[in-house]
Amino acid sequence: MLKFLGRRLLQGVFVILGLSILIFVISRIIPGDPARMALGPRATEEAVEQLREEMHLNDSIPKQYVFWLQGAVRGDFGRSVNTKRDVSEDIKDFLPATIELVLFSGFLLVTVSIFLGLLAARYKDSWVDTIIRFTAYIGIAIPSFVMAIILLLIFGLVLQAIPVLGRLSSGITKPPNVTGLIMLDSLIAGDFKTFWNALQHILLPGIALALGGLMQEARILRASIADNMTKEYISVVKGFGLPKGLIMRKYLFKPSFIPVVSVMGLDLAALMGNAFLVERIFNWPGISRYGLNAMLTKDLNAISAVILIIGVIFLAVNIIVDIIIAALDPRIRLGD
Amino acid sequence: MNETYKKKGFIKASTIENWRLYWYKFSRNKISVLGLILVLSSIFLALAAPYIVPYPEHVKAFVDYNNASLAPSSDYWFGTDIFGRDILTRTIFSFRGALYMSVIVLAISVPVGTLLGLMAGYFGGWFETIIMRITDIFLSVPAVILALAIASVLKPNLTSSMIAVTVMWWPWYTRLVAGMAKSTSKEYFVKNSELIGASKGYILFREILPSCLSPILTKMALDVGWVLLIGATLSYVGLGEQPPTPAFGQMISDGSRYMPDLWWMTIFPAMAIAYIILGFNLLGDGISDMFNRGR
Numbered sequence: 001m002l003k004f005l006g007r008r009l010l011q012g013v014f015v016i017l018g019l020s021i022l023i024f025v026i027s028r029i030i031p032g033d034p035a036r037m038a039l040g041p042r043a044t045e046e047a048v049e050q051l052r053e054e055m056h057l058n059d060s061i062p063k064q065y066v067f068w069l070q071g072a073v074r075g076d077f078g079r080s081v082n083t084k085r086d087v088s089e090d091i092k093d094f095l096p097a098t099i100e101l102v103l104f105s106g107f108l109l110v111t112v113s114i115f116l117g118l119l120a121a122r123y124k125d126s127w128v129d130t131i132i133r134f135t136a137y138i139g140i141a142i143p144s145f146v147m148a149i150i151l152l153l154i155f156g157l158v159l160q161a162i163p164v165l166g167r168l169s170s171g172i173t174k175p176p177n178v179t180g181l182i183m184l185d186s187l188i189a190g191d192f193k194t195f196w197n198a199l200q201h202i203l204l205p206g207i208a209l210a211l212g213g214l215m216q217e218a219r220i221l222r223a224s225i226a227d228n229m230t231k232e233y234i235s236v237v238k239g240f241g242l243p244k245g246l247i248m249r250k251y252l253f254k255p256s257f258i259p260v261v262s263v264m265g266l267d268l269a270a271l272m273g274n275a276f277l278v279e280r281i282f283n284w285p286g287i288s289r290y291g292l293n294a295m296l297t298k299d300l301n302a303i304s305a306v307i308l309i310i311g312v313i314f315l316a317v318n319i320i321v322d323i324i325i326a327a328l329d330p331r332i333r334l335g336d
Numbered sequence: 337m338n339e340t341y342k343k344k345g346f347i348k349a350s351t352i353e354n355w356r357l358y359w360y361k362f363s364r365n366k367i368s369v370l371g372l373i374l375v376l377s378s379i380f381l382a383l384a385a386p387y388i389v390p391y392p393e394h395v396k397a398f399v400d401y402n403n404a405s406l407a408p409s410s411d412y413w414f415g416t417d418i419f420g421r422d423i424l425t426r427t428i429f430s431f432r433g434a435l436y437m438s439v440i441v442l443a444i445s446v447p448v449g450t451l452l453g454l455m456a457g458y459f460g461g462w463f464e465t466i467i468m469r470i471t472d473i474f475l476s477v478p479a480v481i482l483a484l485a486i487a488s489v490l491k492p493n494l495t496s497s498m499i500a501v502t503v504m505w506w507p508w509y510t511r512l513v514a515g516m517a518k519s520t521s522k523e524y525f526v527k528n529s530e531l532i533g534a535s536k537g538y539i540l541f542r543e544i545l546p547s548c549l550s551p552i553l554t555k556m557a558l559d560v561g562w563v564l565l566i567g568a569t570l571s572y573v574g575l576g577e578q579p580p581t582p583a584f585g586q587m588i589s590d591g592s593r594y595m596p597d598l599w600w601m602t603i604f605p606a607m608a609i610a611y612i613i614l615g616f617n618l619l620g621d622g623i624s625d626m627f628n629r630g631r
Contacts, residue, residue, distance in 0.1 A: 143609060
């Protein structure tokens with residue numbers, strides 16, 4: 001297991017290095033002078049030349065990459081053209097909001113999809129199953145940003161049932177910063193009013209993000225259970241007269257969860273991608289909204305930093321998923 | 337001579353028989369047929385758009401303030417936007433750009449990805465290692481994000497968004513095909529060809545490729561929908577087709593500013609996206625069931 005983990009981590013380091021090269025190449029395709037863009041059209045020629053020197057733009061491309069990478073490893077991504085601050089400070093401000101949203105949405109994804117999947121498998125070929133399958137197709141077909149707009153419209157504007165936009169209503173004070181996740185911080189501070197307000201704010205973007213993947217996973221879990229139900233070893237343990245609950249728990253569920261967990265890993269990571277638009281629509285002050293703004297204004301330092309950080313998170317999620325699968329499936333664990 | 341002729345004829349007949357069998361299996365499943373109908377109707381709308389839309393001139397920069405912001409009616413089935421342009425016309429025309437993008441992206445990325453995957457899986461060794469590590473890099477970030485980044489540094493238009501998505505799309509096929517090619521290359525029929533002295537090209541394309549075809553086709557059917565979705569995402573943030581040419585994402589983005597009063601500006605293009613994606617998903621599932629011998 002340790003060897004498996006070590007190899008996986010080493011592989012991860014290579015992937016991130018490769019990703020950094022890819023990002024660097026993308027950020028250099030851009031036509032125009034980054035120094036000139038950073039300073040604006042009214043800056044003097046000398047000032048631009050000085051900044052070019054500071055940004056190592058006069059060096060060869062490989063040398064530029066090395067300088068950029070050295071900075072990135074130290075957490076120094078340079079300055080953002082938009083916010084006029086260090087990109088690393090911006091990220092410190094914006095990342096917790098995205099993590100909170102993705103964790104909440106991931107929690108919904110995992111719990112609800114397992115619940116619906118088990119329900120559909122238990123009442124296979126009944127009306128429950130049909131409804132779940134039908135909504136699964138709807139969930140897949142409606143893009144998350146459209147779902148976000150629809151939810152915002154129905155619950156936020158027409159019904160005015162819950163507050164939308166942002167993380168907290170304007171009258172509510174932010175809890176003392178411990179983890180950066182408002183829901184967790186307010187619980188630590190024992191402030192239930194803030195917690196309730198934060199929960200209401202996160203509900204709609206969380207649902208909009210989770211819905212597509214959620215219904216798909218429920219379907220995969222149902223198919224996987226239905227498939228394993230017909231396997232011979234299940235008939236064998238049934239023949240031994242083991243109680244039904246035990247067969248379910250010990251022999252049926254464990255192998256059935258393997259395909260679900262691997263798809264779930266991909267989907268959890270994909271939440272970061274979908275968050276780009278959902279955060280924009282709900283005005284959620286997260287790193288995805290920050291990254292999207294950076295992209296639309298060609299703020300290169302911020303773009304590179306955001307993509308690199310998402311890459312690292314993506315990779316971490318994948319490694320965790322691999323560990324869970326290895327724990328579920330001895331063939332993978334012992335195979336290496 | 338006679339012998340080879342017979343053999344050729346036999347092979348051909350059996351393939352036709354196979355396709356008949358496949359079609360029979362496919363057509364038994366009502367949901368798959370529904371998917372096929374949705375897909376064919378989308379393609380029809382895209383191709384026939386200039387001839388069937390009620391107001392072809394509304395696709396370009398067109399202003400008619402007397403009929404602006406009208407709710408759906410018998411004259412304008414889907415209502416009109418704030419410039420008085422017919423939403424139905426613009427929605428149908430958006431099918432063109434969206435499907436065009438998916439077709440071009442897949443037409444480039446699938447052959448490239450498949451070829452690299454076949455070679456990586458069959459040759460193995462350092463070649464496989466390099467190719468697979470490169471695919472790992474591309475797959476280490478959600479495709480949407482890198483596509484957004486690439487499109488954002490290029491000029492905002494449909495071609496740039498196609499380039500951005502194509503760059504992100506081939507690794508999926510490489511990874512899919514490489515695994516299958518690797519296991520297939522250990523089969524006896526491949527070993528036989530090698531012993532007879534068949535060329536590398538013959539082995540790759542005539543021996544290994546056919547056995548990888550069904551997952552590739554299934555994935556392609558599903559991917560048309562996903563590429564289209566990424567295209568809509570790019571155009572939603574203004575990085576795709578530029579106005580006045582209509583595109584789904586751009587129409588949704590414009591319309592959402594006038595929600596909930598002018599709901600028809602957003603809802604109809606959104607439903608059109610859902611229609612296409614649903615169609616290709618059902619079709620993809622149908623194709624995958626069709627190739628599955630067990631069920």
